[in-house]
Amino acid sequence: MQIQQNISLRQYNTMGIDAQARQFSTFGTVDELQELTALSESSPRLVLGGGSNMLLTRDFNGWVLKNELTGIELIDETDEYYYVKVGAGENWHGFVQTAISRGWAGVENLSLIPGNVGASPMQNIGAYGVEVKDVFEELEAWHWNEKTTRTFSNNDCGFGYRESVFKRQLKDQYVILNVVFRLRKQPKFNTSYGAIEQELEKMGVKELSIAAVSQAVINIRRSKLPDPAVIGNAGSFFKNPSIPAAQFQQLKQNFEGIVGYNNPDGSVKLAAGWLIEQCGWKGFRRGDAGCHAKQALVLVNYGNATGAEIYELSTEIVDSVQNKFGVELEREVNII
Numbered sequence: 001m002q003i004q005q006n007i008s009l010r011q012y013n014t015m016g017i018d019a020q021a022r023q024f025s026t027f028g029t030v031d032e033l034q035e036l037t038a039l040s041e042s043s044p045r046l047v048l049g050g051g052s053n054m055l056l057t058r059d060f061n062g063w064v065l066k067n068e069l070t071g072i073e074l075i076d077e078t079d080e081y082y083y084v085k086v087g088a089g090e091n092w093h094g095f096v097q098t099a100i101s102r103g104w105a106g107v108e109n110l111s112l113i114p115g116n117v118g119a120s121p122m123q124n125i126g127a128y129g130v131e132v133k134d135v136f137e138e139l140e141a142w143h144w145n146e147k148t149t150r151t152f153s154n155n156d157c158g159f160g161y162r163e164s165v166f167k168r169q170l171k172d173q174y175v176i177l178n179v180v181f182r183l184r185k186q187p188k189f190n191t192s193y194g195a196i197e198q199e200l201e202k203m204g205v206k207e208l209s210i211a212a213v214s215q216a217v218i219n220i221r222r223s224k225l226p227d228p229a230v231i232g233n234a235g236s237f238f239k240n241p242s243i244p245a246a247q248f249q250q251l252k253q254n255f256e257g258i259v260g261y262n263n264p265d266g267s268v269k270l271a272a273g274w275l276i277e278q279c280g281w282k283g284f285r286r287g288d289a290g291c292h293a294k295q296a297l298v299l300v301n302y303g304n305a306t307g308a309e310i311y312e313l314s315t316e317i318v319d320s321v322q323n324k325f326g327v328e329l330e331r332e333v334n335i336i
């Protein structure tokens with residue numbers, strides 16, 4: 001554990017924003033976290049995973065604590081499931097690859113999502129028809145003030161679309177230490193979403209496997225999403241908004257091509273990327289802040305944009321979508 005002062009966070013966030021941390025430390029054990037809890041008492045704290053879902057809009061005048069708790073352990077099994085406990089600091093895609101190589105099924109559709117395991121329940125990460133809540137058993141988290149560890153069941157986490165209690169009611173109260181996943185012995189393939197079937201066909205896959213589904217998802221993602229190592233970004237900047245079915249029908253009369261998917265509750269989830277593109281933002285660039293040319297839902301930093309510039313652009317996008325469609329976009333990325 002090495003404490004540093006006034007360091008740049010540029011290499012620690014995939015947006016590549018050059019904000020400073022007043023104090024910075026990693027922790028690789030719960031003992032180190034306890035030590036840091038005492039040292040950072042009464043200061044603002046920011047827990048950092050892979051920094052792939054945050055926008056730093058200012059220097060952080062407090063402690064930035066990077067979670068490096070590791071370990072992937074098979075802790076139990078039944079006829080149907082493997083129960084696997086994973087340290088919060090493990091890289092998410094690294095865990096997915098381990099699961100695939102061990103024949104643990106259920107996370108293959110979530111391949112190539114950047115970031116760490118500890119953040120996966122924060123916003124209930126999701127892609128290609130699967131969300132973390134579908135494979136989540138429980139997690140352990142450290143409470144900053146009570147200085148104790150609590151176990152959260154699936155129900156306790158209040159998962160929703162890109163939501164959990166850790167983003168809402170319990171925001172900034174807990175550090176997630178590890179997550180237990182419930183993975184299937186017999187895969188239950190989910191290839192109904194988007195272009196997966198098409199990609200599998202293109203790959204010449206005759207017999208489905210979790211490795212093949214993973215590779216199909218990887219191929220699709222690579223073709224659409226910018227690689228943060230090349231262009232700074234944090235994935236989708238906004239959520240896809242849901243609106244009542246009647247409002248959708250009305251919008252459809254004025255905007256024939258509008259993209260919407262039916263939710264189980266009867267509302268309709270709109271493709272925010274389509275709304276943003278229709279407002280003319282796709283490929284827009286001002287200074288180094290921009291809206292990705294292939295995926296309008298992704299805001300990008302071409303090099304030296306500040307967090308404030310990206311935030312300002314996101315506000316202009318929210319306003320224009322509101323004016324044109326009467327639909328409010330909500331930011332998905334954590335604004336710090």
Ligand code: FAD
Nearest residue numbers: 049050051052053114115116118119125126175176234235
């Ligand atoms: P960070 O950005 O480090 O943290 C995110 C938030 O969680 C912060 O508020 C942080 O304080 C908090 N936090 C992090 N770790 C802990 C912890 N251990 N305890 C308590 N709080 C913690 N997301 C999807 O859902 N689906 C996608 O398909 C997807 N695609 C993406 C594609 C790209 C190219 C990029 C850049 C991002 C994408 N994302 C996607 C967003 C991102 O990958 C996920 O949200 C991921 O889970 C963030 O992990 P992280 O470790 O980088 O979190």
Ligand code: EPU
Nearest residue numbers: 127128235236238239240259271273274277294295296297
């Ligand atoms: N679209 C456009 N223009 C664009 C982008 C999208 O018209 O510039 C339309 C297209 O019609 C497309 C539809 O929007 O068919 C949906 O686009 P896409 O399949 O790329 O998915 P998305 O809704 O933009 C969501 C998630 C992604 C996740 C993918 C795959 C949210 C906010 N985003 O994106 O998650 O990987 O589906 O499941 O739900 C993330 O959260 O960071 C993220 C990348």
